[in-house]
Amino acid sequence: MTVLQLADEGEAADLAAFLSRLLHYDRAAAVRLQAAGTALAVFGRPPSFEVLAIRAVRLAKPYEDGLEVTLDITVSAGELLDGVRESAATAAVPAAVTGPPWAGVLPPRGGWKPEPGLPATDALRAMVAAAVAEFRSRTEELAPQSRTRAELDRIGREIWSRTVGETGLPVRAVHAAQSLGFLRGADPVLFSSGAWLRLRTPFGSVAVRRAGAGALGLSVR
Numbered sequence: 001m002t003v004l005q006l007a008d009e010g011e012a013a014d015l016a017a018f019l020s021r022l023l024h025y026d027r028a029a030a031v032r033l034q035a036a037g038t039a040l041a042v043f044g045r046p047p048s049f050e051v052l053a054i055r056a057v058r059l060a061k062p063y064e065d066g067l068e069v070t071l072d073i074t075v076s077a078g079e080l081l082d083g084v085r086e087s088a089a090t091a092a093v094p095a096a097v098t099g100p101p102w103a104g105v106l107p108p109r110g111g112w113k114p115e116p117g118l119p120a121t122d123a124l125r126a127m128v129a130a131a132v133a134e135f136r137s138r139t140e141e142l143a144p145q146s147r148t149r150a151e152l153d154r155i156g157r158e159i160w161s162r163t164v165g166e167t168g169l170p171v172r173a174v175h176a177a178q179s180l181g182f183l184r185g186a187d188p189v190l191f192s193s194g195a196w197l198r199l200r201t202p203f204g205s206v207a208v209r210r211a212g213a214g215a216l217g218l219s220v221r
Helices: 009-025 077-082 121-140 149-160 171-179
Strands: 003-005 030-036 039-044 052-058 070-076 090-092 113-115 189-193 196-201 204-209
Touching: 009 039, 009 052, 009 077, 009 090, 030 077, 070 077, 121 149, 121 171, 149 171, 171 196, 171 204
Parallel strands: none
Antiparallel strands: 003 090, 030 039, 030 070, 039 052, 052 204, 113 189, 189 196, 196 204
């Protein structure tokens, strides 16, 4: 079994927290791991938000396994969490699983350029709070016979698909960043590459396809 040496206990704790949040939304969550050099990227997709979440983890030394100098594997998030040892700053990589469809289509590695117009952290948090309050208010106003799953989903899609100003970033991406613990500290930065938008913070990133972007900008690996 491959055991990753993480940079320190803090990196191990942050990885464990990220995996725990993913499992909160999907107990059967899978994550795709890609390691090269001293960087490990962990990709997950919380189903409630329809976005791709990325957590970067620093390794103590360049990944190396025999002649293979990179790691690229899809595993169970729960099994990976079980293999994290915070005090030792290690993570045991479990056996590969058959990856969900999203795991085969990741954002491009390069070509990212900054996009203007993203509000500061406090304004983004207020935007999410207002959207949550609107959803609660509108659903509570429904007559009991109208409070169906289809109607709740319709209201949710309408609210969370709204964009942040002129950026094209859906509000659900900001909600995901906040729910996953990314939206804290320094103000996030928005980047674009092809069909993708990426909200990046010091604690992780959320990537989402632009609405109506077709199949451009995909990275199938």
